[in-house]
Amino acid sequence: MGTGTNPKEFARLYEDVYRDMYRFALYTLGHPQDAEDAVSEAVMDAYAGFDRLRQKTSFRPWIFRILSVKCRRRLKQYTQKTVPLPDEMPDEGSMEEGVQVRHAFSRLTDQERLIISMHLFGGYTSQETGKILRMNPNTVRSKESRALDKMRKWLEK
Amino acid sequence: MTDEKLLDSIRQSAENIPIPDGIAPQAMEENLKKAKKQSFSSIYKIAGAAAAVLCLVIGIWAGTTLSRSGQSDSAGTAGNDGMNIASFATQSPAPDAAESPRPTETPGPAVTPGPALPSGNAIRLAGFSPQDSYEALYDTLSEISIAKNVDSSWDDDPQIYDGDNVSGGSQGTDYSATNVQTAGVEEGDLVKTNGAQICVLRSDSDGTTIKVIDAASMELISTISVTRDPNVQVMDEMYLDDTSLTVFATGFVTDLIRYTDDACDVQADSYTAAYVYNISDPSNITLEGQVGQSGSYMDSRKNGDNVYLFTDNHVMVPSVRDLYEQYIPSVNGTYLPADHIYIPDRGSTMNYLQVTSFNVKDPANIIDSKAIFSGADIFYVSSDHIYIANYGDIHDSQSAESSSGGIRYLAENSDSSREQAENSGNSQDQASTMQHGDFRTQIVSIAYENGSLAPQAAGTVDGYLNNSFSMDAFNGYLRLVTTRKDNTAEPMVGNAAASRSNCLYILDADMNLTGAVEDLAPGETIRSARFLGDVGCFVTYRNIDPLFSVDLSDPYNPVVLGQLQLTGFSEYLHFYKEDRLLGIGMETDPDTGRTLGVKLSMFDISDPANVTELHRYVIDHDTWGNFQNHRAILADPEKNLIGFAGKRNYENYEDVEEGSATSGYRLFTYDDTEGFRLLLDYNLEAENDTHSYYDYTYYDMTPIDNARGLYIGDTFYVSSDVQLTGFDMKNGFAQKGYVKY
Numbered sequence: 001m002g003t004g005t006n007p008k009e010f011a012r013l014y015e016d017v018y019r020d021m022y023r024f025a026l027y028t029l030g031h032p033q034d035a036e037d038a039v040s041e042a043v044m045d046a047y048a049g050f051d052r053l054r055q056k057t058s059f060r061p062w063i064f065r066i067l068s069v070k071c072r073r074r075l076k077q078y079t080q081k082t083v084p085l086p087d088e089m090p091d092e093g094s095m096e097e098g099v100q101v102r103h104a105f106s107r108l109t110d111q112e113r114l115i116i117s118m119h120l121f122g123g124y125t126s127q128e129t130g131k132i133l134r135m136n137p138n139t140v141r142s143k144e145s146r147a148l149d150k151m152r153k154w155l156e157k
Numbered sequence: 158m159t160d161e162k163l164l165d166s167i168r169q170s171a172e173n174i175p176i177p178d179g180i181a182p183q184a185m186e187e188n189l190k191k192a193k194k195q196s197f198s199s200i201y202k203i204a205g206a207a208a209a210v211l212c213l214v215i216g217i218w219a220g221t222t223l224s225r226s227g228q229s230d231s232a233g234t235a236g237n238d239g240m241n242i243a244s245f246a247t248q249s250p251a252p253d254a255a256e257s258p259r260p261t262e263t264p265g266p267a268v269t270p271g272p273a274l275p276s277g278n279a280i281r282l283a284g285f286s287p288q289d290s291y292e293a294l295y296d297t298l299s300e301i302s303i304a305k306n307v308d309s310s311w312d313d314d315p316q317i318y319d320g321d322n323v324s325g326g327s328q329g330t331d332y333s334a335t336n337v338q339t340a341g342v343e344e345g346d347l348v349k350t351n352g353a354q355i356c357v358l359r360s361d362s363d364g365t366t367i368k369v370i371d372a373a374s375m376e377l378i379s380t381i382s383v384t385r386d387p388n389v390q391v392m393d394e395m396y397l398d399d400t401s402l403t404v405f406a407t408g409f410v411t412d413l414i415r416y417t418d419d420a421c422d423v424q425a426d427s428y429t430a431a432y433v434y435n436i437s438d439p440s441n442i443t444l445e446g447q448v449g450q451s452g453s454y455m456d457s458r459k460n461g462d463n464v465y466l467f468t469d470n471h472v473m474v475p476s477v478r479d480l481y482e483q484y485i486p487s488v489n490g491t492y493l494p495a496d497h498i499y500i501p502d503r504g505s506t507m508n509y510l511q512v513t514s515f516n517v518k519d520p521a522n523i524i525d526s527k528a529i530f531s532g533a534d535i536f537y538v539s540s541d542h543i544y545i546a547n548y549g550d551i552h553d554s555q556s557a558e559s560s561s562g563g564i565r566y567l568a569e570n571s572d573s574s575r576e577q578a579e580n581s582g583n584s585q586d587q588a589s590t591m592q593h594g595d596f597r598t599q600i601v602s603i604a605y606e607n608g609s610l611a612p613q614a615a616g617t618v619d620g621y622l623n624n625s626f627s628m629d630a631f632n633g634y635l636r637l638v639t640t641r642k643d644n645t646a647e648p649m650v651g652n653a654a655a656s657r658s659n660c661l662y663i664l665d666a667d668m669n670l671t672g673a674v675e676d677l678a679p680g681e682t683i684r685s686a687r688f689l690g691d692v693g694c695f696v697t698y699r700n701i702d703p704l705f706s707v708d709l710s711d712p713y714n715p716v717v718l719g720q721l722q723l724t725g726f727s728e729y730l731h732f733y734k735e736d737r738l739l740g741i742g743m744e745t746d747p748d749t750g751r752t753l754g755v756k757l758s759m760f761d762i763s764d765p766a767n768v769t770e771l772h773r774y775v776i777d778h779d780t781w782g783n784f785q786n787h788r789a790i791l792a793d794p795e796k797n798l799i800g801f802a803g804k805r806n807y808e809n810y811e812d813v814e815e816g817s818a819t820s821g822y823r824l825f826t827y828d829d830t831e832g833f834r835l836l837l838d839y840n841l842e843a844e845n846d847t848h849s850y851y852d853y854t855y856y857d858m859t860p861i862d863n864a865r866g867l868y869i870g871d872t873f874y875v876s877s878d879v880q881l882t883g884f885d886m887k888n889g890f891a892q893k894g895y896v897k898y
Binding site: 007018036 | 160166169170171177185190
């Protein structure tokens with residue numbers, strides 16, 4: 001282990017990102033329990049390696065990188081079926097759109113969900129996402145675009 | 158709805174999803190504290206997993222350069238939990254495993270005269286003549302030395318060559334062997350194992366010694382030193398099998414030669430000794446026999462029980478004919494018969510290469526020895542031939558004799574012959590500038606079998622060889638790739654590389670050219686090459702790195718199949734698994750040429766016309782790796798391990814100064830899905846007790862030159878200048894123990 005992981009500092013940085021981390025994992029994996037596990041594991045790894053993080057300002061992309069690895073591993077273990085997001089919220093008018101959007105999102109492929117999650121919750125640019133997923137950034141953008149097209153069609157029905 | 162709005166709505170949809178309590182910061186703090194309190198093994202696992210993240214961090218770290226970072230095995234992955242990374246900051250030593258060694262000292266060398274070599278069956282070597290008699294030898298050498306106006310003072314420094322050490326590929330037993338060019342032909346190295354003992358050849362202030370360590374118990378059993386012999390300067394490298402340990406040592410003897418009452422010469426003559434020890438009982442090592450010959454150690458090979466020793470010597474023709482010892486090659490006190498000595502018909506050199514073969518089970522009775530007056534830069538040994546390449550002003554039988562004299566044939570190693578070639582464009586010497594076009598590579602081939610040596614043929618090609626991997630023999634044909642200066646280009650001072658181009662040549666058993674492809678990758682130089690059967694791959698480089706693949710199935714018609722352009726360059730290529738080619742080298746910035754870090758690449762060569770890079774791993778803070786010496790690389794496709802030592806820059810690594818270099822041994826594994834995965838990142842400098850012991854901030858030399866990695870069964874060992882450290886491959890590479898030298 002490192003010589004001095006400052007738990008308070010870590011906790012403070014974690015506070016800023018943990019919600020987005022969960023959303024990222026949840027939207028990517030589609031399973032709340034798996035998402036929670038993935039975040040947990042990512043935090044453990046991050047905590048242990050924290051003292052080697054040279055610039056604390058890069059905490060966010062760094063821990064998201066760890067999390068995306070955890071999520072991608074899990075995606076590989078799933079079969080290729082798309083998993084519907086659990087619908088936890090009551091079906092209220094104000095929530096209508098949210099529910100429908102989540103449902104449409106869940107119908108995307110694993111990769112499409114991952115790409116959009118990295119963009120939205122990880123805050124990565126298409127360049128960065130391209131690097132992490134080893135894709136050309138143009139490919140990233142076009143995949144995202146096609147995914148959104150699909151969602152749009154489903155939502156406008 | 159625009160994309161933007163849609164994305165917003167997705168984000169919105171997530172806003173109100175409740176976050177589970179288990180991962181809220183409060184709860185996470187509790188979890189982390191709990192984790193710390195668990196037993197040692199659990200902590201190790203977490204630390205292991207965290208260290209697995211380390212490489213992820215490194216991957217991100219330098220920001221824009223992509224690393225295909227290693228990924229940790231999550232705890233939930235079934236089966237393989239043995240490959241986490243050892244935390245490199247902790248050096249928790251096992252209880253001191255080093256017992257007081259029981260040194261076995263060897264007596265100094267006494268050259269035992271062996272039986273005379275049979276003569277009378279001289280073998281014709283095209284372009285060279287075996288000598289009819291010692292008289293003829295003397296006369297010819299005298300003529301040459303007068304013609305060359307050779308300075309008759311002796312060299313002050315013996316030519317001592319750094320032994321390369323390699324242990325390669327698995328041999329059907331579960332321990333690693335030196336990484337060699339030709340399977341089945343062993344090469345000497347500093348660190349060797351036979352599965353039971355690990356022998357380490359090392360130098361320190363006490364001289365050069367070999368430490369014999371029992372691998373399983375990590376105990377030092379014996380120390381062999383040859384320091385009793387004041388003439389022995391350095392031990393070069395060694396071979397180890399189940400029963401014998403063969404060590405080569407170079408030294409020089411000084412003699413006073415009295416010509417008249419007032420005139421005498423001090424003469425320093427280099428010689429090479431091979432000591433063969435019996436290690437059947439490692440606690441009682443005995444000297445089985447030895448072989449001595451004049452000249453300094455250049456290289457060697459071992460095929461089965463037969464060792465082939467290559468030395469270089471320089472002759473000074475004495476004024477008196479019968480001072481045989483000054484110009485007639487000898488081995489074990491016996492002169493070579495005249496017809497075992499070959500002098501080129503054209504061209505001239507006072508250096509000769511001597512090849513001697515002996516069996517480790519009976520070393521005193523050497524099998525054969527031949528001497529060839531030729532330089533020797535690079536040795537390539539196939540399963541049945543020895544190829545010796547020499548770069549210089551070579552005359553083939555058709556070309557007119559060069560008008561310049563005094564061209565050095567013997568470069569000290571292939572690197573400097575390359576430097577010599579690359580600098581020749583910048584040479585101030587008018588004569589040598591004009592000789593560029595005549596600088597070629599001569600190859601001499603010697604067939605060998607069970608120790609017998611039969612010089613076969615000599616041929617010449619344009620350009621110079623990067624290293625021995627630029628040659629390969631297959632089905633009786635020799636394939637080579639060279640870099641040459643383009644004769645038609647204007648010599649450009651300061652930009653020698655601009656006028657380079659590269660060639661592929663194929664020679665038959667008589668060293669006649671059967672096929673060639675020339676002027677490949679103009680402006681670039683060959684950085685690495687590897688051949689396998691009908692396919693050859695080589696990498697050229699200036700600022701980007703094309704990887705060429707060539708179809709060699711028809712020796713009369715080689716065809717360049719494809720070219721893959723990449724950034725950086727590979728220094729070493731290794732055919733990995735089916736249809737895979739591993740490249741180890743450096744990543745560079747394509748615009749500036751600046752080195753960005755050490756790079757591992759895995760290429761898919763299933764379609765040689767369309768080679769692709771499947772995975773790439775850049776260690777972007779690494780400044781250098783020990784890739785010039787292929788023997789220092791561990792590349793074992795069966796065990797799926799890739800290891801090497803490298804030098805890195807850490808900006809805030811503990812006590813090390815900003816920007817200074819540290820050195821480490823890295824071990825990787827590979828699969829097509831995950832790419833390269835870092836298994837071990839071992840800090841070699843953490844072994845030292847005091848930082849000032851090695852002042853690496855100011856020297857280019859770091860402890861990586863002598864570092865080696867090897868495995869026996871499930872234990873991985875790293876040998877450095879200081880100690881041998883063992884790691885448990887089944888337990889996340891946890892340190893098992895160490896032995897300080």
